[in-house]
Amino acid sequence: MDKQQTYDYLKEHGVEFEITEHPAVWNMDDVAQLVMPHPEADAKNLFVREDKTQNYHMITVKGDKRVDLKALRKSEGLRALKFASAEELAEKLDLYAGAVTPLGLLNDKSRQITLYLDSYFLDPPALIGAHPNDNTATVWLKTEDLVRLIQEHGNPVKFI
DSSP, X not given: OOHHHHHHHHHHTTOOEEEEEOSOOOSHHHHHTSOOSOGGGOEEEEEEEETTSOOEEEEXXXXXXXXXXXXXXXXXXXXXXXXXXXXXXXXXXXXXXXXXXGGGGGGOSSOOOEEEEOGGGXXXXXXXXXXXXXXXXEEEEEHHHHHHHHHHHTOOEEEO
C-alpha cells in the first residue's frame, strides 16, 4: 500500500484520522525539527529480526524513548535481536528505511510479524502518529484503531 492506498484503507475500515504532511523524515532527529500537532503521540519504529531465524518484529515506542533490545529479548523469550536489513524491510513490508511504520504490517503477507507496542500509547489521549507507508506524512489515529487494524489483518500485537 502506498500513501493514498493507506488513507483509503483507513477510511474503508471506519478509522478517523488526521494527516500532517511534512518534508521527508529519516529519523527522530528529523522529526524533532518539525512542528507537529500531537508531539505526545510521536512514535519511533524499529524493524528487527531474531538472530539465526526468520522471525521478524516491529517495535513501536514513544519517540523519545530508548529501546533496550536485550531486555526485550529476555522479557519476551526471543533470540538475540538485530536490525533487519533494508532488503528485508522491502521484501517483508514493502517499506524503505525512514518509512518504518506499524501500518506497514498491513503489507505483511505472512501475517507473522509481531508488533511490540509501547503501552504508553494506551494512556490518554490514546493517540499515535504513524507514517502512512511513506515518510512525507504522519497519520494521527486512536491507538485502539491501530491495534484493531493490525489484529484484524492477522498480525500479533503485544504491549510492552
